[in-house]
Each structure stands twice: as C-alpha cells, then as structure tokens.
Amino acid sequence: NAGVTQTPKFQVLKTGQSMTLQCAQDMNHEYMSWYRQDPGMGLRLIHYSVGAGITDQGEVPNGYNVSRSTTEDFPLRLLSAAPSQTSVYFCASNKGFGANVLTFGAGSRLTVL
Amino acid sequence: GIQVEQSPPDLILQEGANSTLRCNFSDSVNNLQWFHQNPWGQLINLFYIPSGTKQNGRLSATTVATERYSLLYISSSQTTDSGVYFCAGLFGNEKLTFGTGTRLTIIP
Numbered sequence: 001n002a003g004v005t006q007t008p009k010f011q012v013l014k015t016g017q018s019m020t021l022q023c024a025q026d027m028n029h030e031y032m033s034w035y036r037q038d039p040g041m042g043l044r045l046i047h048y049s050v051g052a053g054i055t056d057q058g059e060v061p062n063g064y065n066v067s068r069s070t071t072e073d074f075p076l077r078l079l080s081a082a083p084s085q086t087s088v089y090f091c092a093s094n095k096g097f098g099a100n101v102l103t104f105g106a107g108s109r110l111t112v113l
Numbered sequence: 114g115i116q117v118e119q120s121p122p123d124l125i126l127q128e129g130a131n132s133t134l135r136c137n138f139s140d141s142v143n144n145l146q147w148f149h150q151n152p153w154g155q156l157i158n159l160f161y162i163p164s165g166t167k168q169n170g171r172l173s174a175t176t177v178a179t180e181r182y183s184l185l186y187i188s189s190s191q192t193t194d195s196g197v198y199f200c201a202g203l204f205g206n207e208k209l210t211f212g213t214g215t216r217l218t219i220i221p
Contacts, residue, residue: 042214045208
C-alpha cells in the first residue's frame with residue numbers, strides 16, 4: 001500500500017515554462033487536494049476534488065489548473081510558471097470529511113527562476 | 114475569513130520537558146486535526162479531535178469546541194518530537210484551513 005505518491009520530488013523551472021505535478025493514491029479515497037507551503041504561512045489550499053470529475057478552488061488557485069479524470073489521480077498543472085510559485089507542494093487525500101483524517105504525500109519542491 | 118491561530122510560534126525545550134501547544138479558531142469547527150511535520154518535511158496526522166480529549170502515548174489533545182480552541186500536550190519530550198506542529202480545521206465546507214504552525218525544537 002503506497003498511500004499518496006507525488007512526483008517529481010524536486011523541479012527547477014524557468015519563468016514561463018509549464019509543468020505538471022503528479023499525485024496518485026491507492027486508498028480509494030474520494031477527496032484529494034493540493035496545498036502549497038511557504039515559510040511562515042502554513043499550508044494553503046490550492047484546489048481540491050470531492051470525487052472523479054469534480055474539482056473546486058481553494059484559497060490560492062490562481063496560476064494552477066487541476067483535473068480529476070479518475071479516483072486515483074489528481075495532477076496539478078502550472079501553465080506559465082512564475083517566481084511566486086516557488087514553494088513546496090503537498091498532495092493529500094482522505095475518504096471524506098466525516099471522521100476521516102488527511103494523508104499527505106511526501107511533497108514536491110519547486111523552484112522557479 | 115476563517116482564522117486559525119497557533120501559539121507559541123517557536124518553542125525550544127530540553128529533552129524530558131513537557132509542552133502545551135495551542136490552536137485558536139475563529140468559528141465553529143466540524144473537523145479539527147493536528148499534524149506533525151518532521152525535519153525532513155513529512156506531514157503525519159496525529160489526532161482527529163473535533164471535541165473532547167484523546168491520548169496516544171506521550172501525546173494527547175483536547176478540543177473545547179464551545180470556546181474555539183484546541184491544545185496539544187507533549188510529555189517527556191524526545192528529540193524525535195522536533196519539527197513543526199500544525200492544527201487544521203474544517204469550518205462548514207470541504208476546505209481544511211491550517212494554522213501557521215508551532216516550531217518545536219528539543220535539545221538533547
């Protein structure tokens with residue numbers, strides 16, 4: 001049981017480049033989400049999904065796109081990277097927000113030059 | 114908007130000491146969780162505690178929902194307890210809001 005798997009772990013981009021952060025979970029969780037972590041600001045929600053085909057915006061969605069074609073996968077796309085998107089990104093999943101806790105991936109460190 | 118405030122922001126303790134971390138939230142909470150981020154960046158859930166008290170070994174947590182706060186207690190601290198502790202709450206929707214964390218450093 002791998003849990004939540006994120007790739008890549010590290011990435012360096014130039015301003016204007018695009019990339020996709022991959023997230024996959026094998027726990028049959030309905031809820032998946034993406035957070036970014038910046039120094040002194042905790043974790044901020046970017047986008048989330050409550051099931052396949054359903055996505056919604058979080059606190060800081062600008063500059064990011066998501067899709068949820070399957071229950072297992074929830075990729076995060078940066079269409080035109082900016083230095084302000086330099087951050088550590090975490091994907092998380094859970095069964096739903098009853099009494100279910102959030103399981104995080106290991107994180108992806110992105111640097112935009 | 115919803116506010117989740119944690120205190121203290123930083124805490125340095127000698128190994129063996131006890132500590133109390135606090136989380137205040139600005140609205141009624143449906144789902145309150147505590148997380149530990151270790152020095153390697155991994156985030157691990159410690160407690161799901163929307164109300165009441167739970168214990169897990171040297172760690173325990175109490176949430177008083179009516180007064181809008183939660184406490185995380187760490188007893189007999191070990192160096193492996195070092196890291197950042199986050200609380201996060203769900204306030205009537207699907208969006209979990211995190212506090213800015215308490216950085217705990219345990220000195221041998």
